Amino acid sequence: MWGLVLIAAGSVFFPGLFLLSKLTLRHLIGWTEGDAAVVSTRLVSSLQAVMASSAGCVVIWSCSDIMEDRHWLTDAYILFATPYFAYDIYAMFLCYKHRLQVKGHEEAGEELGGFRSVIGYLRREILMVLHHVFMVTFCFPASLLWRRGKGDYFQGVLFLAELSTPSVCLGKVLIQYQKQQTLLHKLNGVIMLISFFSCRVLMFPFLYYKYSRYASIPLCSVPLVAPWQCNLGAALLWPLQLYWFSLMCRGALRLFRQRSNSPPKTFTLDHGDHLSSANGPLTDRH
Numbered sequence: 001m002w003g004l005v006l007i008a009a010g011s012v013f014f015p016g017l018f019l020l021s022k023l024t025l026r027h028l029i030g031w032t033e034g035d036a037a038v039v040s041t042r043l044v045s046s047l048q049a050v051m052a053s054s055a056g057c058v059v060i061w062s063c064s065d066i067m068e069d070r071h072w073l074t075d076a077y078i079l080f081a082t083p084y085f086a087y088d089i090y091a092m093f094l095c096y097k098h099r100l101q102v103k104g105h106e107e108a109g110e111e112l113g114g115f116r117s118v119i120g121y122l123r124r125e126i127l128m129v130l131h132h133v134f135m136v137t138f139c140f141p142a143s144l145l146w147r148r149g150k151g152d153y154f155q156g157v158l159f160l161a162e163l164s165t166p167s168v169c170l171g172k173v174l175i176q177y178q179k180q181q182t183l184l185h186k187l188n189g190v191i192m193l194i195s196f197f198s199c200r201v202l203m204f205p206f207l208y209y210k211y212s213r214y215a216s217i218p219l220c221s222v223p224l225v226a227p228w229q230c231n232l233g234a235a236l237l238w239p240l241q242l243y244w245f246s247l248m249c250r251g252a253l254r255l256f257r258q259r260s261n262s263p264p265k266t267f268t269l270d271h272g273d274h275l276s277s278a279n280g281p282l283t284d285r286h
Helices: 002-029 033-062 072-102 115-124 126-146 152-176 183-201 203-215 219-225 228-257
Strands: none
Touching: 002 033, 002 072, 033 072, 033 152, 072 115, 072 126, 072 152, 115 126, 126 228, 152 183, 152 203, 183 203, 183 228, 203 219, 203 228
């Protein structure tokens, strides 16, 4: 019963916060519907990232035994945050439609009910959508049921993957307002690269290394003894993090190689383009 309450709370909290933020930006600041939707999406993603990272820190610091120790916040936050990934799929779609409108490519023919927009969105963001679907359909039951109360410490480390999300979101907001040449954008890009590499690329090797030390076995033997759910999750999510990080690095190289008189190119990716949480991983993340 308590689990259903937390899921319901998350289902109301994230969309509700998005709507509240969008209405505030439209009516108090006078932003357009599209601009307010895009910034509101970033705000919700950043807040979720702060909440997940905070929960991860609490869980990690509370677990002396990385396999046996438990903390109530682990399962509670998983239940509360799972609806976020379903919400974020729709929020990213709204951002995609706004970009079409800004570029003058708004889909014609409202009689199609936005079907062409949906197809275009799925083609562009298929990796992020699949990531979010995987988080809900596989990682959710794996984290709550299949691990049987073991390894809250590892779940806390997974929460920390969201530490890279706020810098991604800030980068997109700066781009939206043509602030690519500012010092803030450049510093944010450096922070994003460091945080993404530390919290997402190195995360899975760290988890396997940590268990090898705990079980006193060679690192190469960990996949042989780890539950198949852990190996499958790592095998599917880690390559995504490597791919998205490679896109960031290529963008960063283009940025630093460009001519001084040419328009700046950004290497900040967002949940609505190629990156996310999320933590993915589960932002935008997973």
